[in-house]
Amino acid sequence: MLELRLVQGSLLKKVLESIKDLVNDANFDCSATGFSLQAMDSSHVALVALLLRSEGFEHYRCDRNISMGMNLNNMSKMLKCAGNDDIITIKADDGSDTVTFMFESPTQDKIADFEMKLMDIDSDHLGIPEAEYHAIVRMPSSEFGRICKDLSSIGDTVVISVTKEGVKFSTRGDIGTANIVCRQNTTVDKPEESTIIEMQEPVSLTFALRYMNSFTKATPLSSTVTISLSSELPVVVEYKIAEMGYIRFYLAPKIEEDEEETKPQV
Amino acid sequence: MLELRLVQGSLLKKVLESIKDLVNDANFDCSATGFSLQAMDSSHVALVALLLRSEGFEHYRCDRNISMGMNLNNMSKMLKCAGNDDIITIKADDGSDTVTFMFESPTQDKIADFEMKLMDIDSDHLGIPEAEYHAIVRMPSSEFGRICKDLSSIGDTVVISVTKEGVKFSTRGDIGTANIVCRQNTTVDKPEESTIIEMQEPVSLTFALRYMNSFTKATPLSSTVTISLSSELPVVVEYKIAEMGYIRFYLAPKIEEDEEETKPQV
DNA sequence: GACACATGTG
DNA sequence: CACATGTGTC
Numbered sequence: 001m002l003e004l005r006l007v008q009g010s011l012l013k014k015v016l017e018s019i020k021d022l023v024n025d026a027n028f029d030c031s032a033t034g035f036s037l038q039a040m041d042s043s044h045v046a047l048v049a050l051l052l053r054s055e056g057f058e059h060y061r062c063d064r065n066i067s068m069g070m071n072l073n074n075m076s077k078m079l080k081c082a083g084n085d086d087i088i089t090i091k092a093d094d095g096s097d098t099v100t101f102m103f104e105s106p107t108q109d110k111i112a113d114f115e116m117k118l119m120d121i122d123s124d125h126l127g128i129p130e131a132e133y134h135a136i137v138r139m140p141s142s143e144f145g146r147i148c149k150d151l152s153s154i155g156d157t158v159v160i161s162v163t164k165e166g167v168k169f170s171t172r173g174d175i176g177t178a179n180i181v182c183r184q185n186t187t188v189d190k191p192e193e194s195t196i197i198e199m200q201e202p203v204s205l206t207f208a209l210r211y212m213n214s215f216t217k218a219t220p221l222s223s224t225v226t227i228s229l230s231s232e233l234p235v236v237v238e239y240k241i242a243e244m245g246y247i248r249f250y251l252a253p254k255i256e257e258d259e260e261e262t263k264p265q266v
Numbered sequence: 267m268l269e270l271r272l273v274q275g276s277l278l279k280k281v282l283e284s285i286k287d288l289v290n291d292a293n294f295d296c297s298a299t300g301f302s303l304q305a306m307d308s309s310h311v312a313l314v315a316l317l318l319r320s321e322g323f324e325h326y327r328c329d330r331n332i333s334m335g336m337n338l339n340n341m342s343k344m345l346k347c348a349g350n351d352d353i354i355t356i357k358a359d360d361g362s363d364t365v366t367f368m369f370e371s372p373t374q375d376k377i378a379d380f381e382m383k384l385m386d387i388d389s390d391h392l393g394i395p396e397a398e399y400h401a402i403v404r405m406p407s408s409e410f411g412r413i414c415k416d417l418s419s420i421g422d423t424v425v426i427s428v429t430k431e432g433v434k435f436s437t438r439g440d441i442g443t444a445n446i447v448c449r450q451n452t453t454v455d456k457p458e459e460s461t462i463i464e465m466q467e468p469v470s471l472t473f474a475l476r477y478m479n480s481f482t483k484a485t486p487l488s489s490t491v492t493i494s495l496s497s498e499l500p501v502v503v504e505y506k507i508a509e510m511g512y513i514r515f516y517l518a519p520k521i522e523e524d525e526e527e528t529k530p531q532v
Numbered sequence: 533g534a535c536a537c538a539t540g541t542g
Numbered sequence: 543c544a545c546a547t548g549t550g551t552c
Binding site: 080108109110111112113115117 | 445
């Protein structure tokens with residue numbers, strides 16, 4: 001028996017909006033710790049890891065560990081039927097092949113339940129090793145989203161370079177080149193508007209903008225984003241989910257040869 | 267000679283927005299009583315009945331009963347040229363085959379007149395019998411609109427079931443099932459936010475969501491909607507038009523056999 | 533032209 | 543958060 005009651009239902013709606021374009025089907029894993037998901041994107045290039053800790057739920061009952069395979073598009077369709085301030089409860093009976101989403105309006109005058117078939121999904125559950133990162137950039141999520149969107153109108157890849165002074169996002173395409181530098185600024189009153197760089201050593205890595213732009217769909221979940229970079233390691237783009245956990249996107253850098261391919265012939 | 271002056275011109279604009287997708291051509295009937303329309307939708311499944319009583323007009327002159335056939339799409343195009351707070355006057359000379367819409371801006375600084383050709387339309391004017399309804403539900407029109415929209419992302423038909431406790435809207439489709447229950451709540455301060463159920467006996471009927479979603483285009487006309495249901499009778503979805511009348515949509519329930527077709531095979 | 537999306541306002 | 547508005551897409 002599983003019963004998870006989330007007062008801030010809009011959180012779950014936003015989580016689905018941010019991953020449904022990346023991943024078609026995925027297993028949600030439920031344990032005493034929390035509600036989590038780990039999945040590769042459909043082209044097996046990026047990885048998304050979600051954690052919603054049990055403490056963040058108003059009511060959390062999970063009698064035994066359970067993995068529920070869902071079609072994220074269908075799940076998203078159902079969650080769209082929840083109001084933004086509805087309370088969402090996820091229910092599953094033991095041995096059932098369905099999951100039920102219950103939406104309660106704040107006034108309790110409207111109660112909806114949506115039942116969805118579960119799927120069997122091969123879970124390629126990868127252990128994600130803890131890693132040391134050469135550079136960690138924290139910046140406003142909206143700014144990062146804007147940068148990725150802007151750069152993708154010029155080129156297909158972004159080079160993210162971190163130095164002590166700041167972080168530089170660069171691209172090049174047929175019509176020209178673009179460089180956007182964000183200086184470290186910790187002096188702002190509001191911490192969520194500051195850009196903070198923790199750097200062990202300079203790093204410069206290239207990524208496909210297509211995936212970055214997919215990751216930034218999580219922008220509504222957090223006002224800040226954390227980008228962790230190390231040579232040879234996948235970048236981690238993390239959006240913290242207040243009081244509950246996080247959603248993290250992993251993407252391997254393009255190696256130099258790949259990058260060359262996308263450059264226009266001179 | 268016909269001359270109808272409507273101070274709140276936006277009303278007429280909204281009326282046309284709410285029926286032009288349903289009905290292509292229709293006769294507007296004008297008599298001493300008021301300005302009315304009754305027409306089947308283009309696929310002859312639903313019926314729309316509009317009444318704007320003469321008392322609701324600032325000036326109402328209709329020397330003799332007249333029926334004016336109009337292409338609602340063209341009429342809507344012209345009304346879109348009126349500002350939302352323009353005063354609209356509808357004019358027709360006796361024996362003329364045109365109608366004139368005059369728009370006066372509130373400041374009287376702009377006066378526009380649009381002349382439109384009338385059409386000859388076979389009016390399949392059905393007498394609509396008064397009926398006793400097993401259940402009458404009044405609820406916020408926005409909520410009804412939202413429910414129909416949400417359910418149509420899951421299935422094609424909606425089962426509306428009324429009991430003393432509330433009204434339930436259900437659907438099923440390939441991806442799962444959905445039930446939305448609205449409890450009766452008369453206790454709210456604002457009467458337009460309450461859900462009121464007058465029930466003689468429980469009723470449960472199935473309707474095509476496609477038409478319901480068309481009806482809910484009338485939502486801007488009224489903050490509440492009234493849904494009148496009886497077994498074997500078409501449902502009436504009514505939006506009252508303040509001080510003037512109503513727009514009513516009639517839709518026959520699907521019989522059980524039709525409903526089965528849409529269910530997924532088990 | 534309808535619909536979905538994004539944005540600004542109450 | 544709901545609503546209205548404007549824009550882009552199909």
